Amino acid sequence: MLTIWGRINSHNVKKVVWLAEEMGLAYDRRDVGGPFGMDDAYRALNPNALIPTIEDGGFTVWESNSILRYLASSHGGERFYPxxxxxxxxxxxxxxxxxxxxxxxxxxxxxxxxxxxxxxxxxxxxxxxxxxxxxxxxxxxxxxxxxxxxxxxxxxxxxxxxxxxxxxxxxxxxxxxxxxxxxxxxxxxxxxxxxxxxxxxxx
Ligand SMILES: N[C@@H](CCC(=O)N[C@@H](CS)C(=O)NCC(=O)O)C(=O)O
CATH class of the missing domain: 1.20.1050.10 (Glutathione S-transferase Yfyf (Class Pi); Chain A, domain 2)
Structure with missing residues (x-):
């Protein structure tokens, strides 16, 4: 199961959740950032203390555009990536x-x-x-x-x-x-x- 960390009113989180939805991926989105704050466990995943971050089978990525490229290179998302x-x-x-x-x-x-x-x-x-x-x-x-x-x-x-x-x-x-x-x-x-x-x- 893909985990997406980030509050949904963030542009950069929206980008990632949007692609996950387009791909029909099962994901668990967890509210982080803004009023939800960030704990040490999250900062250990993303040293920038920014959202979004994803974790996919033990693999962690941050930077929303890199996440888009990763998702569109896997899990059947290739149709979204020339x-x-x-x-x-x-x-x-x-x-x-x-x-x-x-x-x-x-x-x-x-x-x-x-x-x-x-x-x-x-x-x-x-x-x-x-x-x-x-x-x-x-x-x-x-x-x-x-x-x-x-x-x-x-x-x-x-x-x-x-x-x-x-x-x-x-x-x-x-x-x-x-x-x-x-x-x-x-x-x-x-x-x-x-x-x-x-x-x-x-x-
Ligand atoms: N270049 C980063 C920028 C990430 C970024 O600036 N995220 C904002 C929200 S859009 C953030 O984490 N703000 C602090 C917060 O929400 O607590 C990316 O594309 O992932």
Missing amino acids: VESRARASAERWMDWHFTWADAVRPIFFQMVRTSPDQRDAGLVARSVARAAALSAILDEALERQPWLSGDAFGIGDIPVAAYANTWVQLPVERPSRPNLERWYAALQERDAFRNVVMIPLS
Whole structure:
């Protein structure tokens, strides 16, 4: 049985649980992090004191994107991970680019969801909203040429960007029209795992 440590309102935990659900894996998710805290046993598993961490038959991995790659390389998850080297690089590029995207979306999320209104930094929100809007043009352009960030089919190249795209879409901020991104987001919503794991209320 796969064990996934991490509270489910974490973007990085959502990514891993989403893939586990897509793969139909049996897993036991344990709440760690944020209000749940972390004990010494958890810190021994993950010296970064961050979530998520997984344990699979005595094998422990942390770093959410590494976990995605591991799961998609085992347990029949290969259909989510292109094999051919150029197709794989094209898909994986979005897993790395997601850090750029997350750096724009995260401040808006923290300010609007996890910061009381009187403590908010309006300048930071405005700069981050503008940055996310500009970056969304890059996504839109890519999704004009292909249906998924992973290529012709949904895969792990879509998951990290989509976790933050959902937050961007759910936040009450101005967004430019991005037809291809909107078509991709609508297609994501047809996936049960995306709706059930990622599209939960932001908290
Ligand atoms: N690069 C790491 C980042 C992990 C990370 O920053 N996790 C956040 C939650 S999204 C965390 O552990 N925050 C502290 C906490 O929840 O207590 C990964 O992708 O796994």
